[in-house]
Amino acid sequence: MTTSPQVALVARELGFVYASGAGLERADLDLAPGETAAVEGPSGSGKSTLLALLGLILTPTAGSLAIGGTDTGSLTPNERDLLRRREVGAVLQDLGLLSFLNAWENVAAAFGPRFGRHRGVARELLGDLGMAELVDRPVAELSGGQRQRVAVARAAVKQPVLVLADEPTSGLDPRNADLVMGALRSCAAQGAAVLLVTHDRGVAETCDRRYALDAGVLSAASMENAPSVNPRKEGLA
Numbered sequence: 001m002t003t004s005p006q007v008a009l010v011a012r013e014l015g016f017v018y019a020s021g022a023g024l025e026r027a028d029l030d031l032a033p034g035e036t037a038a039v040e041g042p043s044g045s046g047k048s049t050l051l052a053l054l055g056l057i058l059t060p061t062a063g064s065l066a067i068g069g070t071d072t073g074s075l076t077p078n079e080r081d082l083l084r085r086r087e088v089g090a091v092l093q094d095l096g097l098l099s100f101l102n103a104w105e106n107v108a109a110a111f112g113p114r115f116g117r118h119r120g121v122a123r124e125l126l127g128d129l130g131m132a133e134l135v136d137r138p139v140a141e142l143s144g145g146q147r148q149r150v151a152v153a154r155a156a157v158k159q160p161v162l163v164l165a166d167e168p169t170s171g172l173d174p175r176n177a178d179l180v181m182g183a184l185r186s187c188a189a190q191g192a193a194v195l196l197v198t199h200d201r202g203v204a205e206t207c208d209r210r211y212a213l214d215a216g217v218l219s220a221a222s223m224e225n226a227p228s229v230n231p232r233k234e235g236l237a
């Protein structure tokens with residue numbers, strides 16, 4: 001079923017229960033193209049489970065999930081794989097970069113084994129993320145922040161509807177964290193919905209929407225401590 005392309009992600013009462021009984025309780029989530037969302041929550045609250053559901057790795061045990069207007073519940077396993085490869089870009093904690101390839105090759109590899117023809121777009125995207133000088137550098141020789149930007153570029157290069165990022169700034173110094181967040185914001189500026197899991201309140205505050213996850217329950221985060229305007233979005237920073 002295809003619905004409005006104006007909506008990148010719609011989850012309704014989305015749930016998953018492990019054999020242990022833990023998981024994600026019926027969660028509602030809407031993201032429009034170009035929106036950013038942060039999910040915060042303590043260890044074991046269900047963040048990885050939520051990312052795996054939204055990334056079409058786990059199949060929900062309850063509720064519905066539509067990505068780019070496609071209801072995932074009616075898809076065959078092959079169709080789900082295709083939708084994931086086409087419409088979801090992910091930056092996971094283990095970045096999954098291929099150490100024997102250089103930066104642009106890792107980005108282009110998102111297109112599959114015959115990635116040579118995507119050399120131009122991969123190099124251009126890395127250039128947009130401030131890595132023009134490093135496109136030919138083996139990823140094993142890049143810093144943590146640079147590798148993180150390569151992973152964001154790989155997630156974004158196919159212009160997916162949805163970009164998911166798990167702790168994208170963890171372990172980075174403020175400058176590199178800003179560069180990585182800039183890279184994710186540029187995915188959103190190009191029309192992707194971006195959802196990230198973060199423990200960094202400062203990062204969460206730059207997002208359009210904030211959610212808290214606690215013991216599998218997702219809710220809109222209290223904005224009590226948040227600024228009334230988002231300085232980056234308002235062009236004040």
Ligand SMILES: Nc1ncnc2c1ncn2[C@@H]1O[C@H](COP(=O)(O)OP(=O)(O)OP(=O)(O)O)[C@@H](O)[C@H]1O
Nearest residue numbers: 018019020022023042043044045046047048049050
């Ligand atoms: N394969 C599994 N089988 C059974 N229970 C699981 C499984 N994976 C996770 N859980 C449980 O589900 C709950 C949510 O786990 P999840 O990994 O999503 O949390 P998290 O918020 O990502 O944690 P962390 O921040 O520590 O990575 C936890 O109680 C966890 O023990």
